[in-house]
Amino acid sequence: MAGLSITNINKRFGETEVLKGVSLDIADGEFVSLVGPSGCGKSTLLRIIAGLEEQTSGDVQIGGTSVAGQRAADRNLSMVFQSYALYPHLSVGENIAVPLKMRRMNTLQRLPLLGGVIPGKAQRAAEIAKEVAHAAEILEIAHLLDRKPGQLSGGQRQRVALGRALVRDPAAFLLDEPLSNLDAKLRVQTRAEIAQLHRQLKATFVYVTHDQVEAMTMSDRIAVMMGGRILQCAAPETVYDDPDRIEVAEFIGSPKINLLPVELSETGQVHLLGQPLSLTTGRRTKGVGSLGLRPEALFLTDRNAPLRGQIVHAENLGSEMFVQVEVNGLGSRITFRTTPDKRASLAQGATVGLDFDADKALVFDAIGARVRDIHSTTTSKTEVA
Template identity: 75%
Template sequence: MAGLKIENITKRFGETDVLKGVSLDIADGEFLSLVGPSGCGKSTLLRIIAGLEEQSSGEIYIGGAPVAGRRAADRNLSMVFQSYALYPHLSVAENIAVPLKMRRLSPLQRLPVLGRFMPGMRHQAAEIGTEITHAAKMLEIAHLLDRKPGQLSGGQRQRVALGRALVRDPTAFLLDEPLSNLDAKLRVQTRAEIAQLHRRLEATFIYVTHDQVEAMTMSDRIAVMMGGRILQCAAPDVVYDDPDTIEVAEFIGSPKINIVPVEVAETGEICLLDRKLDLLAQGRGKGVMSLGLRPEALRLAGEDAPIKGHVVHSENLGAELFVQIDAAGLGHPLTFRAAPRDRQALALGAPVGLAFDAAQALLFGADGLRVRDVRHHLPTQAEVA
């Protein structure tokens, strides 16, 4: 077990820059998710860490030692692939045994038939057998050991792939979208199991996914990647509540955050739809900025609500209700999370007023960066009137 340090990694494929200087520090035993839309370079980064791809520049340290030029096999990392990549001609037990055999047995002992008669083989085989059984028990696949991968369901194959990864006690686990081939229900279940496995093994996990829910639910920290850069790397709640850029805010959270344009006056006063908000962004000059409002930051309000509109669509999830509201003056509908008890008031086409707490609004500058030096000032009586 050891931490990983990634220093200023770049990668070019021909003319395209896939990674533009990525640096990360991953602590020992940490569960770090690399999350981002497809094509953001997260899988490439993982493959570079694994040693399957070579970086154009930059350095990677595993446990403090640089690993440049070291083969994938010698980095003592193990990887779980999206397609599981089990050997189709080997049984489950043999699949799990491969990494152990390749490491512990001599080439002579690995010979197809003769290997069995090589000195010391019996002891080795017994040892490997115990470790396979141990791993299989941990993953509850002990009853499948004799089957071929073709006879397994997706979830079972996924466990076998995990078994093959964990049997040899690697420095770190690299997981490349391991859940994306599972159906929705199994994905939720396996998500919890992987998180438990991480707590149990206390090993470093690097988990690549495009699904922000997976990243939010499992990780110690999330690194949000876009366009070959890490935009923000922090704990899930920090990334959600306090995003650094508008892209991060838009990518994390489902349904997506509402972005509305606001005008900033010379004085720093902020106006939404010609209505002053109790926010002050001083010293930035006049201009247009964006205000991010999470669906749960909005609440129903009466006549004097700052945002007025009508319901265009609603999704009932049982415990909560996501309502799309087309507000006059805003280009696109806003998503609003309502409690089930408000369902009556939110029929299709019903007029709705929405208000929000300024403290929960996230302000972004024209360049997409977060504006943090915002002061809240309570409006005076005169202003409300």
């Protein structure tokens, strides 16, 4: 296994600039997800790492060695695609064995009939069969080795694709939207299996997805990409709780973060709807900005509520509720999280007051950059029971 280093990668397709100065270091054994909306450049970056696409400029290193100009077949990387790319006429065992046969057998030895009389084939075939069986055992598909892909479920086909990648003993695993063809239940199960496989192998994984849940639940770090750039790369909890930019805050989190227009004064005071909030910033520049509040940062209150409005919708998920409120004076909705035991007071159309935990408040300036050094001017909060 090996670490990866991506330095100042740029990529153009004609006049379209797809990647813009992308740099990223991935440690040996680390699981890093490239996440972002469609068209942000994440799959193109993965294909450049794999050698399936050539960068316009910049460098890729595997284990400290540049692979510029090196063919994909010579980079010792295993890539798993969303389409699985299994051969329908071959059994599961034969599909997994394909990369080993291509690497260890010559053209004559790979022939189904003539190959049997070529010296050395029997020994190599036995070695390959042993490695295929080991990979199948790890992935719990040993009982499927004689079946054809058409006889398998989507989740089983995905494991076969992983098995084919596993037997190559690659420097790193590259996975491009591998769960996108699975139903919701299978996605949950398979992402747990991929995370377990990573822990077991202690291998380097680079995982591309547009699904933030996949990225949040499996990754050591998440690289959030938009417009051909990496906006932030950090641990999942850091990207969620401490985003560098408003675009990152908006993309990560479900339900989405609430963004409210605020004014920033020269004294550092933050104003919402013309009223000062219990927040000050270290920035002493007058201007407009946005106050970011996750649903869990808001709470019901009947004392000096900075936000009031009418309930327009409530979703009871059993263990928690998400309630949408049309805020007076804003003309927009915000969502807060609460518990189902409060549902009696959360009827549609009811007027409620909301406050927020200042320690969880995020402030962004007019261009979306995070305003740090936030201070609360209150010492306690009172939540409606």
